[in-house]
Amino acid sequence: MKKEKRVLIAGAGPAGLTAALELIRRSDIKPIIFETLDDVGGISRTINYKGNRMDIGGHRFFSKSDWVMDWWRTVLPIAPEKTADGLSLIPVEDRHMLIRPRLSRIYFLRKFFDYPVSLSLRTMTNLGPWRLIKIVVAFAWASVFQRKPERNLEDFFVNRFGTELYRTFFKDYTEKVWGVPCSEISPDWGAQRIKGLSVIGAIKHAVDKLFSHLGADVGQKNTNTSLIERFMYPKFGPGQMWQVVAEEVKARGGEIHHGHRVVKVSLDANKVTSIETEDCEGKRHTWIGDWFISTMAIRDLMQACDPPPPAEAAIVANGLCYRDFITMGLMVKKLKPTRDGRGPTNIVPDTWIYIQEPDVKIGRLQIFNNWSPALVAVKDVIWMGLEYFCQEDDELWSMSDQNFARFAINELAKIELIDPADAIDWNVVRVPKAYPAYFGSYGQFGTLRAYTDTITNLFLIGRNGMHRYNNQDHSMLTAKLAVDAILVGSPNKSSLWEINVDDDYHEEKISN
């Protein structure tokens, strides 16, 4: 009898599940996934809190890759009923994606600014003449006197926006995200995330917007990702996509083992020979497969290798840094009126708001009602996600849920967005390793990559798997290419490392 071929996969996030479904669709190789959590979707999962759903981060389903866009639409079709401007009406049936409009603004000086910052009358009034003059002079100065070479992210921002615009709209938010000064972050991060964003680009976009209607096309291929006006979104949040994929994987013979953490990867003669998982009761299980696809953090993977990697690779792996994340669902009766005359209102139109205010720690605010009304089970409330960037074990991370909720509610009250008496309910979710950092030993990543490339049946894919600031689409594309390589029997991984480096895949906004 022919021996069944098996691919062992660490992680049931977008990357692991895409790899599993691609294998099933295109071969008789059996995927076996091991997932620490009880849920699927990884960072792109949806938390269900008393019927109200929380998206960990607000996941736009948008890609410049047609392959990814088609893949998503095959799994969850776009709701057929549309409004006149091409947005989806909430479908009666559950398995659909909506087309949603993007509105994200910056909240600063207790006022709302357009995001990306525009040269509108409102922006100028909100900034005031003195700050405006400083912005124009600093931008003109930076255009002539460029900081070369660009040694860090601060240089990157200043060269494109000038010091004043950088200090006003980029510095505090970026430092909230990363917890270190921009002068300590590699300019690579800017190049990878916001390459196409510029003052000239923002002006051009504003003009284009005046003269063109984007219609029902959700592709927006020539639009910088920061400026995407509409995106697809599953009716019940991003996790719905990955639950449907997981169902298909299992229905077609794949396996998903929840509560199994990959803790050991045995190697012999440049091959993974077996892996070991630990289940919720601490019991160890050994698994043998022909290939191993890893979406687990590369630092954890290297620590699980037996024998351990060569010293120079181990040093790089141990020096990789991550940024962790807390998101708190907060249900309120209404928002307060704001200083720029918005409100009083029971809701704002934004999908998310960047909180630029330096006197609070909150980084972003999601308004889940505006992502999909189906995320909110309670009538006439605002269901929000308060996002905090932190470090595992720091003061924020270690707070009890109760204390954290009190702290976060007080922050929103301090910046005049809510009255604490209007808070109805909350739910705190901690997300370790939400962001692979472009500092620490990242500069020497090549050494680590060179070592892992020698392990012929090992494929590193996904966000933490490759230590890349990937969105779902990049993670999925790396999964697709890993499956391509497995199916043709090639150990060559160079194409995987091109994803999210090549312009087509660039994610250009400030941060997710």
Ligand SMILES: Cc1cc2nc3c(=O)[nH]c(=O)nc-3n(C[C@H](O)[C@H](O)[C@H](O)COP(=O)(O)OP(=O)(O)OC[C@H]3O[C@@H](n4cnc5c(N)ncnc54)[C@H](O)[C@@H]3O)c2cc1C
């Ligand atoms: C705040 C925020 C906003 C975002 N917004 C967007 C957006 O708008 N659009 C977009 O496309 N993307 C967005 N992203 C990015 C998106 O979340 C990720 O790109 C995507 O989830 C990465 O998928 P992945 O499978 O590579 O990794 P993950 O989602 O991290 O999944 C990895 C899985 O592996 C499991 N795992 C880890 N270690 C082990 C182990 N040892 N054993 C077994 N299992 C293990 C984890 O539990 C997890 O389920 C956002 C991310 C954040 C943090």
